[in-house]
Amino acid sequence: MNDSLVIIPTYNERENAELIIRKVFSLPKLFDVLIIDDGSPDGTADVVRSLQHEFQGRLHLEERRGKLGLGTAYIHGFRWALRHGYGYIFEMDADFSHNPDDLIRLYEACAVEGHDMAIGSRYITGVNVVNWPMDRVLMSWFASAYVRFVTGMPIMDATAGFKCYSAAVLGTILENKIRFVGYAFQIEMKWLAFKYGFRIKEVPIIFTDRTRGASKMSKGIFKEALLGVVQMKVDSWFRRFPRRGETAAAAAPATTAATPARETR
Numbered sequence: 001m002n003d004s005l006v007i008i009p010t011y012n013e014r015e016n017a018e019l020i021i022r023k024v025f026s027l028p029k030l031f032d033v034l035i036i037d038d039g040s041p042d043g044t045a046d047v048v049r050s051l052q053h054e055f056q057g058r059l060h061l062e063e064r065r066g067k068l069g070l071g072t073a074y075i076h077g078f079r080w081a082l083r084h085g086y087g088y089i090f091e092m093d094a095d096f097s098h099n100p101d102d103l104i105r106l107y108e109a110c111a112v113e114g115h116d117m118a119i120g121s122r123y124i125t126g127v128n129v130v131n132w133p134m135d136r137v138l139m140s141w142f143a144s145a146y147v148r149f150v151t152g153m154p155i156m157d158a159t160a161g162f163k164c165y166s167a168a169v170l171g172t173i174l175e176n177k178i179r180f181v182g183y184a185f186q187i188e189m190k191w192l193a194f195k196y197g198f199r200i201k202e203v204p205i206i207f208t209d210r211t212r213g214a215s216k217m218s219k220g221i222f223k224e225a226l227l228g229v230v231q232m233k234v235d236s237w238f239r240r241f242p243r244r245g246e247t248a249a250a251a252a253p254a255t256t257a258a259t260p261a262r263e264t265r
């Protein structure tokens, strides 16, 4: 077993599954892989199963009965990772919009530089998105600006889905009930890490739209985020977050003071 686990949620990713798995296993650093498949009708899980013998002990598959949402898929994967003792846990899409080579940069930001969470960020150095339609780029960029405005959290890519967490961050965050089931869960995870005072780094990446399969983005996902972010902020007024390294009993009152965007701690 390696110290690092890459969690890849899949829904109808048959065309990408084998390619992305082989790519991760070809990297110079060793990563294990956990696929969380939501009963993909295209048989994605069959593809993964057919590779498990070749990558015995390194390629894991968790299957759920239906499409239950990106957020809950990751939560399922995080709990699995913590039970199995991984030190660094990654989120990555199956479709190569996140370049697997960047896993190593995210790992180094945490394991070498000592950050608690590293975010593969499209907006920390301009707008680094390739081949997305303009309306999708604008929606994504304004979504991050909206989150910064409502919450005061100084993160340029609030909806980013390419991340490395230390096990300590996940252990702490998952003591909370995660409210979002869709992509907005990405915002909530960063928000909680920020409120607990974990050290967050945005690592610049280039996000390239998929060439195989289709996005699962929907209006429902958008709506969940729109009001949910306000609710998330309001809820935080009524609770106290222990700071990183403190026990709940010794906790000082929470602060929302903004810190520089590149490294929030």
Ligand SMILES: Nc1nc2c(ncn2[C@@H]2O[C@H](COP(=O)(O)OP(=O)(O)O[C@H]3O[C@H](CO)[C@@H](O)[C@H](O)[C@@H]3O)[C@@H](O)[C@H]2O)c(=O)[nH]1
Binding pocket: 008, 009, 010, 011, 012, 013, 036, 037, 038, 067, 068, 069, 070, 073, 092, 093, 094, 095, 097, 140, 159, 160, 161, 162, 183, 186, 214, 215, 216, 217
């Ligand atoms: N298990 C599971 N996987 C899912 C589900 N919905 C989506 N996925 C998987 O989650 C990954 C991302 O889904 P896409 O549909 O490819 O996302 P996108 O539109 O390219 O969205 C990207 O941008 C979002 C907004 O910035 C990001 O929040 C998101 O993570 C992603 O990077 C893919 O591997 C996809 O198969 C689900 O309900 N269940």
